[in-house]
Amino acid sequence: MRTKVGVGVLGLTLLAAALFLVLSTRGQAAGPAQPIAFNHQVHADQYKIDCQYCHADARRSEYAGIPSVSRCMGCHKITAADRPEVQKLAGFFNKNEPIPWVRIFKVPEFVYFPHKAHVRANVKCQTCHGPIEKMAVVEARTGQNLANDLLNLVGLARSSTPLTMGWCVECHTTMNAKEKTKAPLECVTCHH
Amino acid sequence: MTDSAGRQPTYADVNRDVIRTLEPPSPAYFGWMAVVALILTAGILAWTWQIYAGMGAAGKRTPQMWAMYITTFVFWIGIGHAGTLISAILYLFRARWRTSIYRGAEAMTVFAVLTAGLFPLIHAGRMWFAYWLLPYPNQRYLWPNFRSPLVWDVFAISTYLTISVVFFCVGLLPDIAAIRDASTGWRKKIYGVLSLGWEGTDRQWRHYRRAYGLFAALATPLVLSVHSVVSWDFAMALVPGWHSTLFAPFFVDGAIFSGFAMVLVLIIPMRYFWNLYAYITDKHLDAMGKLILVTSLVLSYFYLCEAFTAWYSGDHFERASLFWKATKSYAWAFWLQYFCNSLVPLVLFWRRARTHTPTLYVVSILVLIGMWFERFNIIVPGLGHDFYPYTWGIYWPTLTDTMIVIGSFAWFFILFLGFIKVMPSVSIVEVKETLPHPVKEAHH
């Protein structure tokens, strides 16, 4: 009798744990508040401005590059100059101060990720950054994630979360298999 | 089996005498506990500091990337052998004299392995990532390197620990039941749960016997495998003095050798304090003495082989390494090892020495010291004079690593001292088996 109860309790707790894990991997993190409420939807979707028009270093550098304030002002001297957010921008420009954007997409410091090589291989920005052009506020859930790891462990293998190593490797291997690309799989390519 | 008065104990005596060992301990016992606990705390503090400050806190350097931690690790693994050997192998060989000592020996095994298990963690530069040595599916799509002896260690030791713990617990069952029956109040409840409802019915006994024999059979090969695998940490490496096919048997024998010494170190006081002369008799000591003597002789043979191969191989590095060990900075440790492991045990050729407890005790202690230094001499001087003269150097222990090593002994003893007060350290059941069945008339 007593044992039966014990088993029941144990079962319930395990179930609860599993449920929690599954749920905790769902749901989206709200993007952080930025110094200027920049809206990618307007720029990238509505006006179809090419990503690399602003993030101009992506094709030639390790970094995609955050547009300089002067580049923003290039359009916004006239365009929508009356909007409060744009005036904030002008404020930074006149004070000759950089805009302290909050970083969203980040790989650890021991990872060397060159945008250049990926642009050269015609990888779409969205492949890694998600449907940015649909986001009014940019947000991302990236990096290692305990819940996901544990689910992995018990065999409920979900694909790894974005910007984790497994996620990169996954893409490289599939591309090499499907597209016959030469995406490197050496550790030293990214870790040096 | 007779007590000091030469009278054979009855079943009742056995129950009484053994359960007596579980009576509320004396202040002296708590005194000991306090001392040990204090040392342990120091050890824990030292480890905390090492984790915070980095491996530099331990005296390691180039070329001694390994030092006292691995030494002590191998030492404890070695200790962990005698227990299973006595309980399993001797059981299979039906060596009846084992009955009264195997429980203590087994406890020793489990705790020794638990202690040894700490050292790979203590030793790792980033112990917080030590779990990467376990093969489990992860988001990095990375597995451990199954070519690395360190990964073999992980498997060998975890297996050994599991088996010996299970074996140990199974053996305990009937005795726990016996205590349950003898005790009262909350103790009765606890022992009740632990005895998993042992009633001592024929059916239970039948299963018990089969299970026990099975585990004994399982444990036996492990006794040999574990330390062979540990020895490969060295044998698989390139370092002069390490790269030898001799190592597996060499290590196993050394392990058993030191294991028995440790058993003696533990049971001699037990028998003295609890007056267990009736169960742990001179016959036992004598048998143990003989085993130590034999393993020592085998070990000496291996020592000779080691030196011979180093010389006969004509390999410059091997020779230089051996010569350096024997004559330079670490010569004292080198010769201490031979003195303790090859010379001292020879006194056990005399029967009187084998039954004379003080002598036995001193010999065992010296053997333990000798065996610790055997591992030390393999690792520290071995690395100190390897292939590349530019980086040759001398290792100096620091307060941190010394405290951690001493702390590991405290950790072992705190476990053991705790055990002997809550569990029967002499097997009631098996001792009874060795006694003649009581005759009805005796109870008039």
Place this chain on the structure above:
Amino acid sequence: MKIVGSSAGAVAAAGCGQAPERILPYVIPPDNLIPGVASWFSTVCRECPAGCGVIARNREGRVVKLEGNPDHPVNRGALCIRGQAALQGLYNPDRLRGPMRQDASGALKPVKWEEAEKLLVERLTGLVKQGKGKRIVVMSQLESGNLGRLIESWAQALGARRPIFYEPFNYEAIHHASRLVFGRDAIPHYALEEANVILSFGADFLESWLSPVEHARAFTRMHAFKHGKAGTFIHVEPRLSLTAANADEWVRNAPGTEELLALAILKVILNEGLQAPGVDVALLRNVAMPVDLEAAAGQSGVSVETIKHIARTFAKAKPGIAVGGGVAVTSTLAVETQRAIHLLNYAAGNVGRTVRFGPDSAFVKATPHAIVGLLTQLMAQGEIDVLLLIHANPLFALPPKWGFAEALKKVPLLVSFSNQPDETTEQAHLILPDLHSLESWGDFSPREGVVGLMQPTMAPVFDSRAVGDVLLSVGRQVLGSPAGKGPFRWETFAEYLKEQWRGIAREYAPSMPFDQFWEEALRRGGVWKDVATAPVQARSAPVFPIQGKPASVEGDPQGLTLLVYPSQRFYDGRGANKPWLQEAPDTMTQVTWDSWIEVPAEVAKKLGIRQGDLVKVTSPHGAIELPAYVSESLHPGAVAIPIGQGHTAYGRYAKDRGANPLTLLPGGAGLSFLSVKVTLTKTGGRRPLAIAQATHDQDDREIAQHVGLGAARELELRGAVPEKASHPSMYPDLKYPEYRWGMAVDLDACTGCQACVIACKAENNVPVVGKEQVAYGRDMHWLRLERWQEGKPEHPENLFLPMFCQHCEIAPCEPVCPVFAAYHTEEGLNAQIYNRCVGTRYCNNNCPYKVRRFNWWDYSSPASSSYAFPDPLPLQLNPDVTVRQLGVMEKCTMCVQRIVAGKDAARDEKRPVRDGEVQTACQQTCPTQAIAFGNLKDPSSRVAKLSRSPRGYHVLEELGTRPAVTYLKKVTREHGKA
């Protein structure tokens, strides 16, 4: 600076970037500066007056690496150990943050630039108005370019005394002797590469003499074994210096007998009629004949046979070259010795061939010590009111006996333009920190026909101003000349410079439009042209008397002659504030951090001195305490101390480290590094030296191998590659689809200069760990320069071997790593993945070469007490290389980040990487090009060719590790038969 700051912060925090992070874009992007892409700026190295060309690698607005300028005629792409370390002057944590003035209490307090300048202007105007301009003196380091010219005209305009260009090593003996012998007050150009025999009297031309990088390269070109030919190098010196260790024949003479020997050799040449045709024999006889060979041999301890054999070798070289330097030409017989050496060259017909007047060296512009002595007197007499110091540190670089310190107290206003807190600057009443040379405009001309152009390679790190700008504005204000008028009409020094360069343009490229010329010059790092060699004749008169005896030394006649010699790492001491240089072992002794006194073994035995015992060194002029380094090879009548340590200020890395040997030298007019005898007494104390190399004896392990010249020729002819021990492996042979990276090191070319060691540290963010850790075998050098010796300990055969990860094909470190942190790439690299490392250290146990380095302490986190990069040093960190964390193993990666970059560039053009396109840091900086790197799969690559050399071998080959690094045996000459 914002950008610089943020990106640097990111790098410094490598590995733990979890905190919410801000990214700061440029407000207005500087043109052609792309974040993540390096831009290069060419300038001139100012660590010594050799004036090597430098290109600085700028990432996100901060200079992260210096490399030699491949076009520059002086160094041809190479840099020495000090040049590589210049960055740590730029980013030195103790560098002065801004202008300061001494307040009433004598403490230095920060001030505004305007205030500071005003102060100086008032003081100067006062003096100039009263016509007391002569009470103003400028003392600068040697400035052979337009800054020097500005200083001169500035002094003139203010009616100040002629400025002093102070260099502790000014080689004045050479140009004095030139004047006496050839009537030309000049330091000639020594074309070592064109000589067949070099006869050096103590000239440490591989360490500090005149232009070490240029000389090292030239030396290898004449000396290294090539096509069966190899030049000969005979070196005469009492001490086994690094240069001496590179000689085919090192002749250990008694200290101060160089003149005698030179004349004795000259005499032999004349006796045997070996002199070149058309030389003035009468003149030579006059000088040489009075010398008695036997006596000379007796006094110098060099046998008559040796003298004769040297004479023959030298005279028959056609051409040879004789050079003098080090203590030899700074003794009391300095000029006489140098004169004798000139005559030797004259007699052998080398003058005009290997010894060329024109192009002359800029060193001649350095003020003679006598003048500095005069200045000291004037100061002491209170004749000087304002002393302006420009990167000169006389308080350290002059013997205290000169009384400069006392004299300084008589100077009411001492102004220092130095940007480092050196001894003299700490005494200054006013500090106007100059920009670091890497931040400033300027030019420097090391010799005729070469003008190196300096441009800012990054924005100033701190609030400093170019000394040129300050001089201009101060000058204007003092003279009260309106803007754009008067002798200082230029707004900035940059403008002044550009205008002066119009003159240079007319001289060098009359046809080219100036703007184009200027662009060109900025890009190439200067302009250069050939200079015709002027014919010189030895003047028959006046010939002054032969001393015929060794240089005179004062002090206890029973004592030992003190040899004070320039340090290869610290030069005259200005290198001592750079941790890289402190931690780089001195190649010969392998001592790091400390300084020491080299004691001959015989003496040590007699006095019972062991290595590391503290010894009190007493001369008639002072006493210092130093730990002893017992030397088998040093002349038993001498002790030796390197210059450079013993600072009492100059920042945390230099302060209170070792002792300054100049303390033992006399005062007076000249600066003579061989002039006193000293006595040694044990203090009883001990200060063990941090010596990196456990032993110089290879214990028959054939790590560094050599082959006789004859044998080498044979091998060359046969061209047969020696059988490589290729042990069978359990694993299938590795396939290398595209590349197999490998290296080859020619031990015959390596001079042991250590430049590669620092280049590696700079490129790969290798931390500095400090004396205690090095002493305990925990140094972090990925590349170490080993010295192995064979033969008689008092006269050993020296072998230098750069040792780094051998990237074995069958690497013992790989199978033992439980987590694949060490693994083999498809391109033959033995990779180490730091972020995967758990720290079992098994790999280093199993590495036969012991080239792996473990992070024993937390060198990378600012919170840690062993943090290796105090601000602003993180600005130097290479963003392409991870800064390693606590508890991980690291090692040479063959600069994998450069390989990745190279492959990326190649992929842009859809082609494979070209040979020589990717250079490792060590290879790039090597003055003698001893290191080759490249793709072993391409049989035409330089590295593949060298790897096939008959002299090639692998270290510890018998272990079957199959290294990717091939060493080429050193070619040794049979002594006496060279």
